[in-house]
Amino acid sequence: MVKVKNPDEIAKLVTSGSYEKKRIFSITAHIDHGKTTATDYLLRRAGLMRPEDAGQLQMTDIDKGKLYLL
Amino acid sequence: MAFNDPRKPDEPEPYIFQLNDTPGHISFTGEVSRALRGSDGAIILVDALEGIMTQTETNIRLAVGEEYCKPVLFINKVDRLISELKLSPKDTYAKIDKITNEVNELIKKVRPDGSDWGIDFAKNSVAVGSAKHGWGFTYEILKEKGYTPITVFEKYTEGDIAWLRENLPLDEPMLRMVVDHLPNPIEASKYRIQHLWGGDMDSELGQALAKSDPNGPLYGMITKLFLDPKRNYQATLIGRVFSGTFDQTDSIYLLGSRTANRVKRLGVMEITDILDIPKVPAGNLFALYGFICPSGETFINAQDIPKNKDEVSSIPSFEKIHYACKAVVSRSIKPKDPHDLAKLGEVVGKWLQADPTAEFRLNKESMEYILSGIDPLQIEILTKRIDNQVKIEIGEPIIVYREKITKKSKEFHTKSTNTHNRLLLYIEPLDEKTEELLDEGRITDLQNEKERAQILREEAGWETKEARRIVDVYKGNLLVNGASGLQRFDRIKNDLISSFRNWVEECILAKEPALGIKAVFTDLVIHEDPRHTQFAQTASMSYSALSLAMLNAEPHIFEPIQKIDVKTPEGTEGGVNAIINKHRGRINNVIPEGEYVRVQGQIPAAEIIGIADEIRSSTQGRAFFGYEFKGFEKVPPSLEEEVILDIRKRKGMPEEMASTKSWDRFIYKRT
Numbered sequence: 001m002v003k004v005k006n007p008d009e010i011a012k013l014v015t016s017g018s019y020e021k022k023r024i025f026s027i028t029a030h031i032d033h034g035k036t037t038a039t040d041y042l043l044r045r046a047g048l049m050r051p052e053d054a055g056q057l058q059m060t061d062i063d064k065g066k067l068y069l070l
Numbered sequence: 071m072a073f074n075d076p077r078k079p080d081e082p083e084p085y086i087f088q089l090n091d092t093p094g095h096i097s098f099t100g101e102v103s104r105a106l107r108g109s110d111g112a113i114i115l116v117d118a119l120e121g122i123m124t125q126t127e128t129n130i131r132l133a134v135g136e137e138y139c140k141p142v143l144f145i146n147k148v149d150r151l152i153s154e155l156k157l158s159p160k161d162t163y164a165k166i167d168k169i170t171n172e173v174n175e176l177i178k179k180v181r182p183d184g185s186d187w188g189i190d191f192a193k194n195s196v197a198v199g200s201a202k203h204g205w206g207f208t209y210e211i212l213k214e215k216g217y218t219p220i221t222v223f224e225k226y227t228e229g230d231i232a233w234l235r236e237n238l239p240l241d242e243p244m245l246r247m248v249v250d251h252l253p254n255p256i257e258a259s260k261y262r263i264q265h266l267w268g269g270d271m272d273s274e275l276g277q278a279l280a281k282s283d284p285n286g287p288l289y290g291m292i293t294k295l296f297l298d299p300k301r302n303y304q305a306t307l308i309g310r311v312f313s314g315t316f317d318q319t320d321s322i323y324l325l326g327s328r329t330a331n332r333v334k335r336l337g338v339m340e341i342t343d344i345l346d347i348p349k350v351p352a353g354n355l356f357a358l359y360g361f362i363c364p365s366g367e368t369f370i371n372a373q374d375i376p377k378n379k380d381e382v383s384s385i386p387s388f389e390k391i392h393y394a395c396k397a398v399v400s401r402s403i404k405p406k407d408p409h410d411l412a413k414l415g416e417v418v419g420k421w422l423q424a425d426p427t428a429e430f431r432l433n434k435e436s437m438e439y440i441l442s443g444i445d446p447l448q449i450e451i452l453t454k455r456i457d458n459q460v461k462i463e464i465g466e467p468i469i470v471y472r473e474k475i476t477k478k479s480k481e482f483h484t485k486s487t488n489t490h491n492r493l494l495l496y497i498e499p500l501d502e503k504t505e506e507l508l509d510e511g512r513i514t515d516l517q518n519e520k521e522r523a524q525i526l527r528e529e530a531g532w533e534t535k536e537a538r539r540i541v542d543v544y545k546g547n548l549l550v551n552g553a554s555g556l557q558r559f560d561r562i563k564n565d566l567i568s569s570f571r572n573w574v575e576e577c578i579l580a581k582e583p584a585l586g587i588k589a590v591f592t593d594l595v596i597h598e599d600p601r602h603t604q605f606a607q608t609a610s611m612s613y614s615a616l617s618l619a620m621l622n623a624e625p626h627i628f629e630p631i632q633k634i635d636v637k638t639p640e641g642t643e644g645g646v647n648a649i650i651n652k653h654r655g656r657i658n659n660v661i662p663e664g665e666y667v668r669v670q671g672q673i674p675a676a677e678i679i680g681i682a683d684e685i686r687s688s689t690q691g692r693a694f695f696g697y698e699f700k701g702f703e704k705v706p707p708s709l710e711e712e713v714i715l716d717i718r719k720r721k722g723m724p725e726e727m728a729s730t731k732s733w734d735r736f737i738y739k740r741t
Contacts, residue, residue: 010072011347013086014338014354017284019256021083023248024355026090026105028133029115030125030696034146037201038115038244045241046071048341
């Protein structure tokens with residue numbers, strides 16, 4: 001298993017010449033259709049958010065200091 | 071974000087996703103457009119209960135139509151169909167089908183040329199689920215696990231959310247849709263660049279961009295800027311490298327503001343922090359600190375600037391992004407402590423670089439800043455952010471009108487205050503096509519003359535000679551040199567442009583901006599002694615010629631109109647219609663959609679403040695409501711004078727209609 005949260009690993013992936021597995025995209029929605037909640041689950045899967053926080057806290061809560069990284 | 075392969079978790083090389091964050095509210099549609107410019111694909115998210123709403127349509131148009139982002143669909147809040155609408159399994163899935171078909175129709179509308187960009191549940195480019203409860207699936211996932219849609223339905227009605235979350239976790243369908251259906255940067259660049267970039271595809275740069283080549287010349291774009299309160303409002307810039315490799319030691323040159331800038335830190339954004347990466351190759355997003363610039367800027371390596379200055383303006387930048395809106399509402403702001411005026415200017419300037427759809431200017435008489443934006447919410451959010459840094463007093467929201475003309479004026483001959491200089495000028499309305507080109511930002515004051523003339527000739531039928539003699543392009547208006555053999559023109563050219571711009575900014579009916587005007591000067595006599603041609607002298611000549619011509623060209627005041635789209639429970643549409651009609655609105659469409667009725671129409675922006683409350687109370691809060699800027703329309707004749715006098719009163723102008731008497735004395739009479 002790859003340690004996906006490892007900063008060196010991310011840096012290596014960004015600078016590598018391999019693009020096959022790279023995706024750059026947006027998530028768009030009408031207001032309140034649930035974009036942030038859905039995005040949280042991707043963050044959780046990537047290990048950037050505590051599982052119990054996904055769908056509960058939103059990225060906007062960063063400002064209020066409620067979001068903790070694992 | 072990095073992920074292991076969803077099907078082969080042991081593969082050593084993980085997937086890496088870079089996500090451009092987009093806000094949902096129309097107030098930030100500028101941000102949405104720029105985020106999409108930096109993206110290759112888009113997950114379109116739709117609430118199953120509300121269905122397609124105004125912003126969904128706008129987003130599909132922007133993402134698929136304008137920015138060539140390949141779409142996949144996630145239908146969210148499916149649980150609400152079951153728990154709130156009490157739909158049977160059959161009806162639930164019929165509703166999902168209906169949304170899928172509608173999304174496909176919208177895609178087809180903007181991308182008709184036989185593309186395979188449609189979405190299809192059977193092909194796993196559509197997922198359904200509930201983000202709130204953390205579950206979702208595609209067709210393939212259900213089949214793999216041996217479930218049927220009925221299984222899901224039963225588990226939900228039994229209230230077994232835990233089972234759904236455990237067996238059909240939401241991240242799985244999202245991950246798979248992105249991996250399977252959205253293109254990687256190399257694939258996407260092959261077709262995206264030729265549509266989004268204005269330059270020659272056969273050039274060295276064009277080829278490098280089409281290949282997203284890390285070894286090509288550096289070329290990229292700033293797509294987002296945010297000011298972090300925790301870092302003393304230091305600006306973080308987000309962008310994408312489209313060609314070459316961005317090195318932290320590079321000095322980069324911005325094509326719009328024409329400045330070279332140094333980078334302090336370069337890397338990628340990981341949630342709230344920059345992860346330092348000294349070299350970011352093409353096909354990646356980046357984040358940087360070190361300078362501030364308007365979001366939407368194109369940049370190159372400062373080393374690549376041509377030696378010849380004239381060539382700088384011919385470096386092709388990205389086609390200007392088409393924002394879905396205009397500044398139509400304004401509020402005045404001034405510092406509580408008058409000493410803070412300069413600081414306020416600086417703070418507001420910084421915020422507006424983050425959101426170029428808003429504008430501000432200083433009213434020198436009242437020493438207030440006028441902040442204009444696309445709707446009241448945007449202005450409210452901006453003023454709150456500003457107030458955190460400088461305490462301000464905020465005025466009431468005010469609608470911004472436009473002053474337009476309806477016919478060609480005759481020529482007016484005016485003289486400067488000292489009578490040594492003379493100007494002969496007429497104005498006429500711009501044709502619709504030219505207005506459109508200006509509106510889309512395809513004709514600007516920054517582009518080179520040849521390129522501008524070519525577009526005007528080919529697309530709006532201008533004559534080459536006239537098209538090459540445009541002196542200024544300003545906020546949807548043109549100043550054209552229609553004279554020949556002028557002497558000493560260069561000496562007063564900049565002053566003439568400043569006068570024209572001041573006049574456009576605060577035109578004569580009610581000091582609202584002019585729009586759609588072509589001003590042509592056909593003769594200009596300039597005194598040979600520079601002491602007699604200073605701005606103070608010539609300004610009255612230019613201003614009076616423009617104003618006299620304006621009054622002769624049947625000027626009218628135009629108001630911003632919003633499209634509105636209300637989805638309301640069946641039986642309540644009568645009340646909604648009545649509210650729209652009462653506010654000078656018009657209903658264009660009433661479409662029954664099951665338990666809901668969709669009412670589409672238009673309404674003047676001046677009437678929209680407060681209308682949401684009326685609709686809410688008439689429908690017991692069960693209606694959904696969206697709006698979007700449509701354009702400017704003439705204020706009805708019965709109201710026009712009242713509107714003009716109201717604005718003049720508010721601005722402390724004489725409470726009478728504009729007349730020629732203010733400028734008559736500058737008319738030049740041959741003796």
